[in-house]
Amino acid sequence: MMNISRRDALRTAGVAAVGAALAGWASGCSSVPVGGAANAAAGNLLETAKAQGFLRVAIANEPPYTQVSADGVVSGCEPDVLRAVCKRLGIADIQGIVTPYGSMIPGLNANRWDVIAAGLFMKQSRCSQVAYSEPVIVSTESYATPKGNPKGITSIAAITADPSLRIAVLPGGFEEGILKTANVPEPQQVKVTDGRSGIEAVKANRADAFLLPTLSLRALAKDDAGFEVTEALKDAPRTGSGAAFRTADSSFQEAYNKELAAFKKTPEFGQILTKWGFDPAVVEGVTAQELCQTAG
Known part of the structure; x- marks a missing residue:
């Protein structure tokens, strides 16, 4: 896992600079089209993302959850699944923006990115602020x-x-x-x-x-x-993560969950999780509703 940075403490200016660079490296798109964020905020995220060819995603550069290579390519378990599901929705690619975990939800709700796919584990306080997809990973x-x-x-x-x-x-x-x-x-x-x-x-x-x-x-x-x-802590709560969307983007969340459910039935889903060290069998039957009951 080379250069882990799960709770990267970049200052605000640094986040903006790195995010812009990564966005260009990761997808080849130089910027979000004018009006893109406004259209997404108005509930047209699917149409906006399909038209511009990408979805802006907050990541943390913490393998195996997320990873940014030296040339700026965004990968990791969560982004790889997100990219695959987005393609099923007609969205060509994703742009990664590195940001501290504590800034992910505020940035999402301020329309600085469209989705979080960073191992942002579900818990009550977060589930009250964003709309999670069904789980992609379950963690100890x-x-x-x-x-x-x-x-x-x-x-x-x-x-x-x-x-x-x-x-x-x-x-x-x-x-x-x-x-x-x-x-x-x-x-x-x-x-x-x-x-x-x-x-x-x-x-x-x-x-x-x-x-x-x-x-x-x-x-x-x-x-x-x-x-x-140490071995996994028996008294630590079980948790997991999936993509997190603005609550206003419920229609996109529903479309995403539909394609995610179909994708989970393909060999590719298991291959992605196995590649990054996760057991796809552990995710079976676990729901966002269950994980959102975790205190915190």
């Missing part, structure tokens, strides 16, 4: 700890039971919500900017563990043998 959580896990941290409960423990977490992420729901005090939370800085916080003894999705940590561990990854 783990800790990155020093080799040997010297403090034996294997659960969320362990953090609440020991106020001396410090847990690295990405601001705006699902994991921060887990700690807040568990009433982990702020002084125990070490805020980091991305996956690599979370690992460095653990290795430098600024944090006792780093909470992140199991797959993200395992991918980081492929390039760094200086820490270990």
Whole structure:
């Protein structure tokens, strides 16, 4: 997983600059046509996206969920599925815009992009603000700890039971919500900017563990043998993600869900998930309605 940045902390100006560059690299389209955002906001997202040939998508550059290569090509489990479903809808491609997780929903509702496909896990607070598609992935959580896990941290409960423990977490992420729901005090939370800085916080003894999705940590561990990854935490809530749309784009969401359901029945869906390390069987029978009940 090379250069993970799950909760990328780019400043606003940096996000705009990188987003514009990635948009051009990813699709070959230089800009959104005049009026595109306004038409999308008016409920014509499908027509707008088909006419302009792409859909603007917020991503985070956190493999295996999302990834941006050196030449700007956007991939990862979520964008690859989104691109495939969009093609079924007559939308030629997607444009990736890198943005911090905490800015994704505000940016969506401000019409800065049309959809979020970034491993933005479903939970009650998010589901009240956006319209999620049915799930594409289902995920578990783990800790990155020093080799040997010297403090034996294997659960969320362990953090609440020991106020001396410090847990690295990405601001705006699902994991921060887990700690807040568990009433982990702020002084125990070490805020980091991305996956690599979370690992460095653990290795430098600024944090006792780093909470992140199991797959993200395992991918980081492929390039760094200086820490270990725990088994999936049994007391962390199960969650998952799909594409997130503005609530005003309910007609697009319905069309997307219809094509997503058909796409899930094809071999290509399973191939995409398997390529990025996910088990397509885990998604079967899981609904957005279920995952939106997750507290946080």
